Structure formats: C-alpha cells, structure tokens
Amino acid sequence: MRTEALWAVGLLASTWLRLGAAQETGAIAIPMDDIPTCAHSCMIRAVEDSSCASSDKTCICSTVSIENEATPCIRSACSFRDALAAKNATTSSCDQPIRDRSGLYNRISITLGCITAVLVALRFFFRVRFAPSPLGLDDHFLHLAFITALPSTVMNTHGLAAHGLGRDIWTIDFPTLITFAKFFYIMQIMYFLHLPLLKIAMLLFFLRIFPEEKCKRVLWATMAVNILGGTAFLAGAVLQCVPVKYSWEKWEEPAYEGSCVNVNAMGWAHAAFNILLDIWMLVVPLTQIRRLRMHWKKKLGVIMMFGVGTFITVVSILRLQSLLHYANSDNPTYDQWAVANWSTIEINVGIMCACMPALRGLLVRVFPYVFGSGASRGRTDEYGAYGGSLPLSSHNLRMNTVVTSRGKGGDDPAAGKDAASKTADDADTSDGAQSLKGIKYSRSFTVEYEQENDESSLVIMRPDGSKAKGKDSVV
Structure with a gap:
C-alpha cells in the first residue's frame, strides 16, 4: 500500500486553503503560484464551501472544516511530493510556527551516551583491577551491548536528527526524507538487537551469583525465551517490508512495488513481550533474596540493588504512549520523535542498570563507611581493614x-x-x-576477603536445609 495516502493527509491536512480563490471579488488569501496546480481546485472548492470569505486569511487558516474537505481531494489529485509542497506553502502562508525538536533529541542522546560510556568504563576498570574473578560471559555480553549502542548514538545525531527527526515532514526536502527513512529503518533494527543482548548479560550475571539448581533452570529457560523472542522480533524488523528497500523506496514517485507488515502492531507486541520479560527478570532474583539468612537491613540493601532494574521497566512502560504514532503517522519525522527518544533512553538506562552491581563494589571500596553494608563495615572495624x-x-x-x-x-x-x-x-x-x-x-594475622570486590559475592546463598555453619552475607 502506498504511503502517499498516509502522508498526504498531514501535508495537505493543514493546507488551510486560504486561497480565497475564485470569488466574485477575485481576492486570494495566499499566492496560488506557490501551490502545485493539482491542489488548486481542491483548495478553492473547500474555501467556497466554508463560511469564510476568500480574502479572510485568519478564518481560512483556523477553520478545520476547510482542512478536512481539502485533504482527501488533494490526496487523490496530487502526488505525494506535490502534496508535501502544497502543505508547506499553506502553512507558510498561515504563518504557522516552524517546529524543531532535533536539538533536544541531540542533547538527550549525547548526554545519556556519555554517562553510559563513563559507567561502562568504570565497571570494566573495577572488574579488571579489583575483582578476583576474571571477566565472565555476562561482562562480555554487556560490553557487546554497549559497543553496538555506540553507533546508535552517532546515528541519532548524524542520521535521524540531521535528516528531519523532530521537524514537520513538509519542511523537509524529498531527498532528505528518503535518507531519514533509511536511517530510521536501521535504528529500528538496532533497537531490536540491543534489548536481547542486555537481557542476556543480566541473566548470565544472575546465573553466576545464584547457585541453586532450581533457580538456574528457571534462568536458563528465561534465557531461551529471550533469545527466541528477540530473534523473532529482530527478523520481523529486518523483513518488515518485501522487498526490504521498499521500507524507504515507498516514498519515491512513482511508488515501487512492495508490501509491509503492520509495523505498528509489531511494535506493540514487542513492547508487551519486553515489559513482561523485564518484570519476570525482576521477580526471579527477589524470590531468591527472600531466602537469604541475613538481617533485614542487609536484605533490604540487596533488594534495592536489584531494584534498579525497575527503572528500565518504568521507561519501557512510558515508551508505550509513543507507539500510538509508530509507523502510523501522517507526519512521521515529527511524530516518531517520541518513540526514538524513549527508545534511546531505554537502551542507555538498561546498560546503566546492568553496571550498578559492580559500581556498588567500587563505591564500597572507595567509600566503605558510606556505601558499605553493615556487615562490611563491621569487618572493617573488627580487623582494621x-x-x-x-x-x-x-x-x-x-x-x-x-x-x-x-x-x-x-x-x-x-x-x-x-x-x-x-x-x-x-x-x-x-x-x-x-x-x-x-x-x-x-603473631599478627592479615584477614582477606577475596570475594569482597566481586559482584558474585553480593549474594552468597546456601540451599534450604544446609547445615553449614555461619550466616549468608552481603558484602
């Protein structure tokens, strides 16, 4: 299905046909020379059918019925490119403000990207310098998620924002619009790739710190669901249109032959799958923490540590409202700003949350009396650490x-x-x-806790019924 039917609505929609055309006075509210010929009759007819005088620019620009009547007429009479030109001419004549949120998008993307890079670097430094255990698979997958997120940050600025994101589509020239469509297609694929990688990193981290066999089986099952679901949605994003290039060539005139799935429905399905998986991945560690034999204050500290994962779930939920116009808008360069912005926030917040356990260990080491748990401070006092x-x-x-x-x-x-x-x-x-x-x-003894600086020692658990002496602890 051609998108001109989709976009013409917005472009002409405000066509505010104040071309006070063809009345006995012969006066026109806007210069007809700026409007494509195919739209002239539609705009004149809409103004004549309204209660506005052909020379009353204010009335023509503010009357919704004129827009509603002219839109379907121009959509059928003009090409997509001419419809854009008609919309741009009428909005300019009506002195409508030029909207541009690309600068805000750049600031958000670059700021979050820099913060994420610093946190990942600190986490890597801590794991290599202080943690007794070598880098594990969870570390490698988190680094992979970050590495794949770097190009996204660059494309946010030089791909999306530079080619119209946050601006009205009729203010953008046609070649720029095609380039925007290409970058937006790539960014969709990157988003569907980032989330499964992040979840794999977190699940591998849970597998490292929770030794109970039953819990491990649940985590491996969750891993399988994440990989299968993530792969399915990733394939759907890549093959959303057949042929693939139809994703951006559908804007060309004449339109190329091709078809697309319901991308909006796919976006909602992926969001629901992602949120449910986030909630499940929050419940699993909390059920394990409930079994720890420790003081309630320490247990609360561990819950709060894992609770940072709720931030990414909250962001995923907030992102839902942006899906209302996802792949279903007459003004995509402006309306897709919200989904691009919330997706950027979601990815960066997810990486930040994955860094939190290791960063806590770094803060405990640097500021033991501020960030250490009661147990770690007690050991410091007792052994003079x-x-x-x-x-x-x-x-x-x-x-x-x-x-x-x-x-x-x-x-x-x-x-x-x-x-x-x-x-x-x-x-x-x-x-x-x-x-x-x-x-x-x-005789003096030096007491060392070799696991103190490793995230895996944040939770040390024993199966129920264990007769081992001592207590579970959080460090």
Whole structure:
C-alpha cells in the first residue's frame, strides 16, 4: 500500500486553503503560484464551501472544516511530493510556527551516551583491577551491548536528527526524507538487537551469583525465551517490508512495488513481550533474596540493588504512549520523535542498570563507611581493614597472642605450664599487654576477603536445609 495516502493527509491536512480563490471579488488569501496546480481546485472548492470569505486569511487558516474537505481531494489529485509542497506553502502562508525538536533529541542522546560510556568504563576498570574473578560471559555480553549502542548514538545525531527527526515532514526536502527513512529503518533494527543482548548479560550475571539448581533452570529457560523472542522480533524488523528497500523506496514517485507488515502492531507486541520479560527478570532474583539468612537491613540493601532494574521497566512502560504514532503517522519525522527518544533512553538506562552491581563494589571500596553494608563495615572495624588499627583488647589478646612465663615452678615443666596458663587467663581480664609479666609472643594475622570486590559475592546463598555453619552475607 502506498504511503502517499498516509502522508498526504498531514501535508495537505493543514493546507488551510486560504486561497480565497475564485470569488466574485477575485481576492486570494495566499499566492496560488506557490501551490502545485493539482491542489488548486481542491483548495478553492473547500474555501467556497466554508463560511469564510476568500480574502479572510485568519478564518481560512483556523477553520478545520476547510482542512478536512481539502485533504482527501488533494490526496487523490496530487502526488505525494506535490502534496508535501502544497502543505508547506499553506502553512507558510498561515504563518504557522516552524517546529524543531532535533536539538533536544541531540542533547538527550549525547548526554545519556556519555554517562553510559563513563559507567561502562568504570565497571570494566573495577572488574579488571579489583575483582578476583576474571571477566565472565555476562561482562562480555554487556560490553557487546554497549559497543553496538555506540553507533546508535552517532546515528541519532548524524542520521535521524540531521535528516528531519523532530521537524514537520513538509519542511523537509524529498531527498532528505528518503535518507531519514533509511536511517530510521536501521535504528529500528538496532533497537531490536540491543534489548536481547542486555537481557542476556543480566541473566548470565544472575546465573553466576545464584547457585541453586532450581533457580538456574528457571534462568536458563528465561534465557531461551529471550533469545527466541528477540530473534523473532529482530527478523520481523529486518523483513518488515518485501522487498526490504521498499521500507524507504515507498516514498519515491512513482511508488515501487512492495508490501509491509503492520509495523505498528509489531511494535506493540514487542513492547508487551519486553515489559513482561523485564518484570519476570525482576521477580526471579527477589524470590531468591527472600531466602537469604541475613538481617533485614542487609536484605533490604540487596533488594534495592536489584531494584534498579525497575527503572528500565518504568521507561519501557512510558515508551508505550509513543507507539500510538509508530509507523502510523501522517507526519512521521515529527511524530516518531517520541518513540526514538524513549527508545534511546531505554537502551542507555538498561546498560546503566546492568553496571550498578559492580559500581556498588567500587563505591564500597572507595567509600566503605558510606556505601558499605553493615556487615562490611563491621569487618572493617573488627580487623582494621583499609589501614585501620585496633586497640589491644582482652578478646584480641586471647585469640591472637600466645603468652608464656616461667612461673613459680622453676624448672618443673608442669608447674611452668600451669603458671603460663594462669598468666594467659589473667590476661583475659587485663586491659592490655602491658599488665602481663613474663615472655610475650605475638603473631599478627592479615584477614582477606577475596570475594569482597566481586559482584558474585553480593549474594552468597546456601540451599534450604544446609547445615553449614555461619550466616549468608552481603558484602
């Protein structure tokens, strides 16, 4: 189906036929020379059928019935290119403001792209420099998602915004419109590629930190659904029109032969699939956290950490309103601004959320007393981590210090042993080593938590019924 029927509506729609044509006065509200000949009769007839005088420009420009009558007439009488010219001439004559949101789109895209790049770089630095475990598949897929997002950021500025995104279609010359259609087609494919990659990265991260077999089976099943669904929608985006080049050549005159699927319906289906999968991927880790044996404050901290994933779900929901005009608009360069903008936000927010667990580890390392959990701060206080020191308490003396004394037994080993034991016992009630008499031997121990800086240690779980001693912890 040709799109001229679609676009003519908007182009002529405002054709505001104030060409006060052919009345006995002969006065015209706008110069007819600026309007394609094919549209003259349609505009004159619409003005004559209205209550506006042919010379009353204000009335003609503000009367909706004139627009509604002229639109279908011009659509059938003119080519798509002439319809654009008619719309541009009438809007200019009516002094309608020129709308342009391309600058705002550029600022949003570039700002989010820079923030995302910084967070990914910090995450990579932390994983390579401090994390004891090597880079895993989740890291590689996240980096792949970021690498594929970089061209999208460039195309947002030099492809979409530079060729009309955020501007009314009738203000754009025809070759520029064709170029816009090509870039928009590519950006659709990139969007359908980014989301599955992001979800694969997050699912691989969950597989690394949740060891329970039942949970792993659920995660692998979710992975399969994500890959199959993502592949299907990606193929649909690539083959939305047959032949593929019909996606942009349908604007040409005369129109090329071809057909397209209902792209708007595909967009809604993908959005629903994506939101449901996001919610499911939020529920799975929360069900595992519920089983952790830890203080409720620590558990709340873990929930909040995984809860950042709700941001991308919220963005996906907010993006729904932009789909009302997706591939279903008479003014695509202006109306598609919203879907392009929200898609850009969604991809960047998704990458940022995937970086959060590792960035938390970096912040804990740099600012342990600010961002560390109660458990990590407790260990810092107890073992003097990060260069701290501890007073020599009786507890520390008993655990880490061996105290010996010759005692009153002289050369008698047994007597000496008893005396040494007594001296050590006395030390338990002493406030420091200075009160001890005899020979003192001290041994210092450095306690290291090799998993402290790895995201996989954020949640350490044991299956139900485990008799292992100790408690689950969050670091």
